[in-house]
Amino acid sequence: MKVAASVDLVIQNATIATASDVLPEQDIAIGGGKILLLGQNLTALFPGAGVLDAQGAYVVPGGVDSHVHLQQDNNPTGDTFETGTRSAVAGGTTTVLAFATQTRTDESLHPIVEDYHARAAGNCYCDYGFHLILTNPTPSILDEEMPVLVREGGISSVKLYMTYKPLRLRDRDILDVMESTRRLGMTTMIHAENAEMIEWMTDKLEARRLTAPYYHAVSRPNIAEDEATYRIISLAELADIPILIVHMSSKMAAAHVRRAQTRLLPVHAETCPQYLFFTSEKLRGEGFEGAKCVCSPALREDPLHLDAMWEGLVNGTFTTFSSDHAPSKFDHPIGKKAGTSTFTKIPNGLPGLETRMPSLFCHGVLTGRLSIQKFVELTSSNPAKLYGMGGSKGTIAPGHDADLVIWYPTQEQAANYKALSGRAASSMTPFALDNAMLHHDIDYTPFEGMEFANWPRYTILRGKVVWDRDNGGVLGSKGDGLFLKRGRSTLSKPRGVFVNELDLYAK
Amino acid sequence: MKVAASVDLVIQNATIATASDVLPEQDIAIGGGKILLLGQNLTALFPGAGVLDAQGAYVVPGGVDSHVHLQQDNNPTGDTFETGTRSAVAGGTTTVLAFATQTRTDESLHPIVEDYHARAAGNCYCDYGFHLILTNPTPSILDEEMPVLVREGGISSVKLYMTYKPLRLRDRDILDVMESTRRLGMTTMIHAENAEMIEWMTDKLEARRLTAPYYHAVSRPNIAEDEATYRIISLAELADIPILIVHMSSKMAAAHVRRAQTRLLPVHAETCPQYLFFTSEKLRGEGFEGAKCVCSPALREDPLHLDAMWEGLVNGTFTTFSSDHAPSKFDHPIGKKAGTSTFTKIPNGLPGLETRMPSLFCHGVLTGRLSIQKFVELTSSNPAKLYGMGGSKGTIAPGHDADLVIWYPTQEQAANYKALSGRAASSMTPFALDNAMLHHDIDYTPFEGMEFANWPRYTILRGKVVWDRDNGGVLGSKGDGLFLKRGRSTLSKPRGVFVNELDLYAK
Amino acid sequence: MKVAASVDLVIQNATIATASDVLPEQDIAIGGGKILLLGQNLTALFPGAGVLDAQGAYVVPGGVDSHVHLQQDNNPTGDTFETGTRSAVAGGTTTVLAFATQTRTDESLHPIVEDYHARAAGNCYCDYGFHLILTNPTPSILDEEMPVLVREGGISSVKLYMTYKPLRLRDRDILDVMESTRRLGMTTMIHAENAEMIEWMTDKLEARRLTAPYYHAVSRPNIAEDEATYRIISLAELADIPILIVHMSSKMAAAHVRRAQTRLLPVHAETCPQYLFFTSEKLRGEGFEGAKCVCSPALREDPLHLDAMWEGLVNGTFTTFSSDHAPSKFDHPIGKKAGTSTFTKIPNGLPGLETRMPSLFCHGVLTGRLSIQKFVELTSSNPAKLYGMGGSKGTIAPGHDADLVIWYPTQEQAANYKALSGRAASSMTPFALDNAMLHHDIDYTPFEGMEFANWPRYTILRGKVVWDRDNGGVLGSKGDGLFLKRGRSTLSKPRGVFVNELDLYAK
Amino acid sequence: MKVAASVDLVIQNATIATASDVLPEQDIAIGGGKILLLGQNLTALFPGAGVLDAQGAYVVPGGVDSHVHLQQDNNPTGDTFETGTRSAVAGGTTTVLAFATQTRTDESLHPIVEDYHARAAGNCYCDYGFHLILTNPTPSILDEEMPVLVREGGISSVKLYMTYKPLRLRDRDILDVMESTRRLGMTTMIHAENAEMIEWMTDKLEARRLTAPYYHAVSRPNIAEDEATYRIISLAELADIPILIVHMSSKMAAAHVRRAQTRLLPVHAETCPQYLFFTSEKLRGEGFEGAKCVCSPALREDPLHLDAMWEGLVNGTFTTFSSDHAPSKFDHPIGKKAGTSTFTKIPNGLPGLETRMPSLFCHGVLTGRLSIQKFVELTSSNPAKLYGMGGSKGTIAPGHDADLVIWYPTQEQAANYKALSGRAASSMTPFALDNAMLHHDIDYTPFEGMEFANWPRYTILRGKVVWDRDNGGVLGSKGDGLFLKRGRSTLSKPRGVFVNELDLYAK
Numbered sequence A, B, C, D: 001m002k003v004a005a006s007v008d009l010v011i012q013n014a015t016i017a018t019a020s021d022v023l024p025e026q027d028i029a030i031g032g033g034k035i036l037l038l039g040q041n042l043t044a045l046f047p048g049a050g051v052l053d054a055q056g057a058y059v060v061p062g063g064v065d066s067h068v069h070l071q072q073d074n075n076p077t078g079d080t081f082e083t084g085t086r087s088a089v090a091g092g093t094t095t096v097l098a099f100a101t102q103t104r105t106d107e108s109l110h111p112i113v114e115d116y117h118a119r120a121a122g123n124c125y126c127d128y129g130f131h132l133i134l135t136n137p138t139p140s141i142l143d144e145e146m147p148v149l150v151r152e153g154g155i156s157s158v159k160l161y162m163t164y165k166p167l168r169l170r171d172r173d174i175l176d177v178m179e180s181t182r183r184l185g186m187t188t189m190i191h192a193e194n195a196e197m198i199e200w201m202t203d204k205l206e207a208r209r210l211t212a213p214y215y216h217a218v219s220r221p222n223i224a225e226d227e228a229t230y231r232i233i234s235l236a237e238l239a240d241i242p243i244l245i246v247h248m249s250s251k252m253a254a255a256h257v258r259r260a261q262t263r264l265l266p267v268h269a270e271t272c273p274q275y276l277f278f279t280s281e282k283l284r285g286e287g288f289e290g291a292k293c294v295c296s297p298a299l300r301e302d303p304l305h306l307d308a309m310w311e312g313l314v315n316g317t318f319t320t321f322s323s324d325h326a327p328s329k330f331d332h333p334i335g336k337k338a339g340t341s342t343f344t345k346i347p348n349g350l351p352g353l354e355t356r357m358p359s360l361f362c363h364g365v366l367t368g369r370l371s372i373q374k375f376v377e378l379t380s381s382n383p384a385k386l387y388g389m390g391g392s393k394g395t396i397a398p399g400h401d402a403d404l405v406i407w408y409p410t411q412e413q414a415a416n417y418k419a420l421s422g423r424a425a426s427s428m429t430p431f432a433l434d435n436a437m438l439h440h441d442i443d444y445t446p447f448e449g450m451e452f453a454n455w456p457r458y459t460i461l462r463g464k465v466v467w468d469r470d471n472g473g474v475l476g477s478k479g480d481g482l483f484l485k486r487g488r489s490t491l492s493k494p495r496g497v498f499v500n501e502l503d504l505y506a507k
Ligand SMILES: [Zn+2]
Pocket: A191, A246, A247, A296
């Protein structure tokens, strides 16, 4: 009996959560890195398999962090593929999408992609893929290289910047890229902030010597995000393509997305933990401490934006919840301290890969703000679907990769969750986070001191336990993680609806 | 091996669709009316079981029609539980929620519920439950009877009317009922139209002898729905309870729901096929034909409302998609023809139980307007969750009832759905609907002549094939369907958030 | 030369403000109680006339307070026509519209109107008119009496209540009244709060013995106003009539009005000083002090509502700014103290006739929040137009009544107002208000202690100086004020646009 | 008696309309080009003066057309100051604001302004002023020249373009200009369309050889206006300045303006006759006829935009109503026919100076869509205030320039306007417009064939009758019109409110 023979491991008595369902009393049979069967009493059926008892636990799909920056040249003190993915599995993430990034002067993407492959191959603790960052979208890149990268390279997404001098594209360039990504069925990600507003503000602040880290937030007010968000939605509507706006932080910008979604425009959005928990008050830290939280978009002044981000997670405005892990070391001359003279020289970004899943689980699911299904959807299912990994990642079903995270809420937490019956096979005590607990290679975490009521007990990558919180921690090895060839998004596609009722793309 | 022994049937090679996922190449092992296993190669594992090959087919959870009127005293020429549920299974619906309805003079609900049990027991082709219609919510009913009906009777939902003289409750009564349903964890359904606007309009029309069926629609303009929708959302926010607004038909009313959802109010809404496909033009039919489409809310004049209903299905405004099956025979003196002298005497309502699933599948899924997952969510998963059947109905997972519908899109249709690979095991030719094809006991269908590109090939109720389109049609028997004791909604609950920051319910 | 002969008074060197213009260096020639001429150098033209030098002053049209309660039976300790109108002129108001109010058992309006005429005639310091309060709108009243009252009685407005047990009309009654007021060209005023929400809340509070004055505000949350506002706009749209919603206090309700206005519905609204300056914190006063500020709608908890009322004044949401002067004495057993046992027995309402104009002038105009033109529009021009006094009240132009208010901003205040040139002919020092300064017959003012930077120097009623702040105070006499026969509104009228495209009123 | 002596003309029995009031039975005494007195029986007072009887007529302030293009280098076949202003007075306009336009290479504004003075001086039939068009806003221009032009030159407004290759400024440049205009108290006008969207569309159309005039509209869809409108509002909010968005044509863009106004942002907008009356259907004219209606923004496809423009006029979204007179001759090789090969070479713009006032009067006021006060506000008062002519233009009051337009509605039209009593002193018959009737120097009018029920009977410029429809037509002479030194806007100013609560301009 082929199936039986191949079952390596049965996870029994699980309460499975998917993006739509909470399914108690499930056994999961795993073999060859895949989920083979779901059912009951599977240990009886496959007596030879290993058994992991998940009584009293939620078993959810492995986290997919679709927005992390690893080993990029512009982050010299950041995490490598090794240290970044190590922290990923320790936080319940089994797939990351990092970036292969073009500089303005690069005339071909192929060497860049090869280079990033070289950086990652054999070094990763979890599976990984690449988005392309386009900063110089020449016709030969759009027309000749990208089709190859999509078809053969399994790279089906690009990220475009509306801000940052070395990266930003103008509206016309964006439209040209959109035309290509539409044709190729790629997912288009956008960093939406108005570059010129920010430059103007920055010049005014520097002219007045207002250069402390706090002024970084002043220089990029949410109106810059609101404007760029409205603009990119307009460009996408004109070009008739789906987009994902990354790392949203503003209530008004989120409202633009919501209105677009109401009209059925395929506009997706992402937010990140830092925009749920922190205001720009964090930037006022003593001395230069504020630099630890310098990121773009900036943390917002008014807590109403935090509420709006939570609201958007719950009401469906946000399709994905990512970390935007983009750290630099703090106490390093080319890390955050490069900006002691002025905020404009502080490298942007925060570490957050490892804390992403636990922070949302603890402060969202366990507090009752977010259903466990929504948690799964945001942290795993939707990024898997949006970025073309729908067949293997993002849910718990036969045929999918056996990427799983197992959480044991405490007795008290579980009280709210009837689905979890019986005595839990594991437990833990709430704790305050300390950077030393984390597995990245960064000398601080912005979440230092934050209370966590829970943390993944096990992380399983394609059937292998790579993280066992209570017995050994990181059990996986670098090289466990494989490159993912991705396909088209199954979440949305061009609508074939045009402004002015002329099919722009008809021949 | 217990599991193996109990497997009666394996559905193999299915493309399963749930509310979140499309899962190709799945086998489903069924035994004792339940889904036992999902996996691959299950026929090998259970060689003794029957096999149904679903190559090239979508297998979706059995339809849950959470809003049907059967054998009510006010619909004397309507369907019985027998004829209604017979048409249900023929259209892919395996669960219906009908009504046990109190009249103004009834002082106790218990005899009513018993009476409805007597009408249904042993007569149903599919599973069923009851909502209570409250028209005289006395303290003894709210405080003494309802707790019993919830706890012991498995009846966990009520419907309230804001219109119709014999049924309507005033705002104060509604608030009192809400207080009870909140305490009992019941789901509260609302028919939202402003009664007094309608009476005023009706009086004016009758005074001018504008009494043809068409004027029924004129007498209940969408502004009456818009107003009542805004009002009921306000009442629900004040009382802090979740509601479901039934049979919505108006763009503006749907916008009120959407805005409430944006703010995270637990406001749910339902629409029905008639509000997707028909305008009030239907009421202008020659002679008295228009009476066939007299229903409340009325079909709308402006097609923008149809578009808005489609939009609301896709963007998530609507939680459920039901038939509001509430037919009367047309050519019958106490059927529709009771209203030849004036529209006010035309019994309200349309037949639609059997056509609900196929109309949405054909005109929504196959046209690309709606994903198959959204179809499952609207027609099955959400009503199951909302009305407290989450553990057994509404999804395809081990432990759930084996209620399934199997659809074979044609080659051409399937072209859009990569998930369906291989040669389909069945096929069909598009056809125009003729009332004679249907299994209800009504002498017309408003969908007469509508094109259907597809229709359920099989309907399976708890493991039994009760509908085989191409071999015998209805194979089930009356009595196959069982009464469902339902629990609390797993879709939403009171938020504990109050206007004016005073907990109204604190002691 | 007829004109010259009849000129009694020339006001010279005025800076006239109308609803649209600020006109410096104007002389105003007055005769026979009317404005005869506007121009320059008029003292030279009419050497025999009296002269009042308005160098450095704003001269604005006399205030029209279109919402005051005087000598009503339900306010036994309130102001009489004498004391109320005395305070009016002392605060710059030369016209008041009070109420003639029907009780539920009154079968005819004629004796009521006669009674109110008897109360007012010969007792008023300023001009006055009556709105009808309808609580029992019988067909004979609507069809027979109201036409007479409009045509012959010069009473062209009604007020309807959606709340208060003894006053409230249900939606159907409101529609019937609207049909009449539409036919008669009357202006329809609405007190919009949901009665049943308030009753439900009140019952819950009283059951918990939460009976202090503060709970009055809790019992009438703004959601009750929001709902009723949306509902009355809907009823008015259905009936196709203009309305004015009185005394608005809620941000969301004001947003409903704004949206209706955007769509060109003739929806007008009014707010009052108490909703600009006070939150429900006022109700928490020590002991029973909070009762002084019990009014309906209640003062709001969140200051965002205050901001929204200011915003609505500036952006045009509000058509009129009235006092809703409806006082009861505080220290009186059938005044406010009637409610020591429970807030439900506290008579509703505040005094405010005298402070209305100065509070808005000081805190609106002098602070730069509001232009002087907008001040004139809100306090005089719009109420005059809306209530059918457009030919004689509300502006400064030849042919109009010479009702004027003269304000001398201080040097510093005037700095913002270039229009005021030269040395002011009068000045004053900012002061904190003390009830003893006021001319009403009430033992407190909610504005006690509020800073006023300015106050009318002169009030002129039909050419007669009735208030001279610095020389004698009230110079007018009771009997100076005359009854105003009013005509149709010149501000808006039915649009002839119907829902469902059927003219409801066609014959 | 000085006043009497100087009275040259009395207009008697007028019904004066201002932006706020309709004042019947007024006499207007005029002398030295100014209005000296308003009152009654003025002919008796000034027996020596000329008399013009306005019995039965509306007398309104002379039209102020604040957006006309005359004798610009980029319109070589357009109107000169002479022919343009001649047509102005024939259509009731007594003041025009034209443009002095900088090219990209101009390093100084002074010679440009001198040049435009030379073109206009002595050639104008009505008063005139200049806006500056800035295309190269160097620091020396912003910091040194503009202060002089404002202070000494009486030029207090600039226009910026967000589109057109030779004119457009980028966001950063716009912010820099805004900083200057804020400091100088100038009014900032914006042509808001997204340049890069339009270029992208244009390239796609030209690549497909879709070059007929109709494709001009396709190339500039309303989404380009919507986006730019939202963006410019954001830039203005950031910089804290008032703006006026010129020639709006899109419903969604107008909604952005309305929302900004709701929040009290000083955002003004303008629309033009072409956006009230025409859709892009006009561009489909036979042969090359469509080129006659090529303008930017383009005429819109969907008539809902026309309705929205009317709605915006009535609800206050639009501050001004101008012609955007920017004609080119049609049948001329460097006129419209320059674009026979492709729409990109068609000169943009339409003639409309002469038809602006009559088209709005006939289709707005006489149809009941617009009150006469609103007509005055939009066509005269608001542009006068916004552009710093508040003391002399835009209303009818002593001390103001005697710029007047006199209209005699027909008996039937007047029936709707009670204010107009008695027998009219003049009358006219409705007619269809023919270009030969107009006084511009253009070989077509887009309004050809449009029905006009009325037309100004007299236009009076500073006391002189310059247009007498029925006796001589244009009676004025070139040179009658004088240059207007303008001051600051009296309509709005910076609020001193900043995003992020940092005063950007503090030192
Ligand atoms: Zn970014």
